[in-house]
Amino acid sequence: MDSINTEQQTPAGKDASAPPPQALVVMDPSLLMAASTGDCEVLKNLLNWGDAPVWPKAVAPQVVVEVPNGGTLNISTTNGSLDVLEQASTGAIEEGAGDQPAAPSAESLLEGVTPLGDTALHVLAKSGYSSMENFLDSAYVVYNKAKHLLHKPNMLGDMPLHCASRAASCKMVYCLLELAKGEEDCNDRVESMIRKQNMRGETALHEAIRARNVDIVILLLMEDSQLARVPSEGISPLFLAVVLGQYHIASILHEKDNQLSYSGPDGKNVLHASLLRNLGTLLCHKQIFYYHYFL
Numbered sequence: 001m002d003s004i005n006t007e008q009q010t011p012a013g014k015d016a017s018a019p020p021p022q023a024l025v026v027m028d029p030s031l032l033m034a035a036s037t038g039d040c041e042v043l044k045n046l047l048n049w050g051d052a053p054v055w056p057k058a059v060a061p062q063v064v065v066e067v068p069n070g071g072t073l074n075i076s077t078t079n080g081s082l083d084v085l086e087q088a089s090t091g092a093i094e095e096g097a098g099d100q101p102a103a104p105s106a107e108s109l110l111e112g113v114t115p116l117g118d119t120a121l122h123v124l125a126k127s128g129y130s131s132m133e134n135f136l137d138s139a140y141v142v143y144n145k146a147k148h149l150l151h152k153p154n155m156l157g158d159m160p161l162h163c164a165s166r167a168a169s170c171k172m173v174y175c176l177l178e179l180a181k182g183e184e185d186c187n188d189r190v191e192s193m194i195r196k197q198n199m200r201g202e203t204a205l206h207e208a209i210r211a212r213n214v215d216i217v218i219l220l221l222m223e224d225s226q227l228a229r230v231p232s233e234g235i236s237p238l239f240l241a242v243v244l245g246q247y248h249i250a251s252i253l254h255e256k257d258n259q260l261s262y263s264g265p266d267g268k269n270v271l272h273a274s275l276l277r278n279l280g281t282l283l284c285h286k287q288i289f290y291y292h293y294f295l
Contacts, residue, residue, distance in 0.1 A: 027112030157198035
């Protein structure tokens with residue numbers, strides 16, 4: 001299957017005055033560790049869960065400072081103190097300012113990402129197939145502090161839902177869907193999240209098929225029975241299921257929606273995929289597909 005080039009081309013008529021893309025804010029190491037291990041108590045502490053804000057002594061805050069008139073500040077946070085390494089010639093720092101580092105807000109802390117652009121919610125969704133309850137609780141903690149992360153893609157275009165499906169974590173998929181259902185305009189939000197395509201043009205359903213997880217496939221189709229129509233061009237879920245030999249999943253897709261997409265890459269369709277898999281016959285006339293192997 002041909003790989004898809006995900007590099008973005010610069011348009012010929014791009015406005016030279018357009019602002020450059022913002023630099024990523026690196027995720028705090030303690031936050032990354034807590035999310036990776038599903039340590040809900042550490043997450044609560046880091047995110048000031050409760051009435052009194054708490055900043056652990058072992059955690060070095062991540063500080064980003066913008067100085068007016070084009071100035072910049074590079075600041076280290078070694079041993080809990082701010083050391084100004086370099087500043088612009090314009091402007092001055094008030095004496096004594098910054099002697100005591102303020103604990104960053106939960107919102108600013110959660111803006112940190114990994115080198116691939118994963119947020120804390122992506123990390124939680126990718127992890128935790130074991131000890132799942134801790135990861136589910138942690139997902140609720142993160143979501144309640146930064147609800148927009150549920151719909152934020154990483155640099156590959158993956159939503160947290162993509163990551164949970166890829167990890168074959170049915171409980172996490174269910175958790176993320178339930179969080180979306182609790183939002184305003186929940187029907188639109190859920191549909192938008194489920195149908196969101198990453199940079200390969202694939203939805204969370206594609207990831208569930210690759211993971212060979214029938215439970216997640218059924219769960220996603222229960223929320224959106226027409227999900228197998230996405231995308232209308234390119235690699236459809238049905239094409240992917242046939243190519244991978246997941247005939248049971250292919251029959252489920254067709255059973256849920258007989259108007260689903262048959263498309264594949266480069267103008268191919270499901271029939272091409274079935275021939276590539278050396279299938280004996282592929283019968284389809286408003287019925288479920290029946291497959292017979294050559295032995």
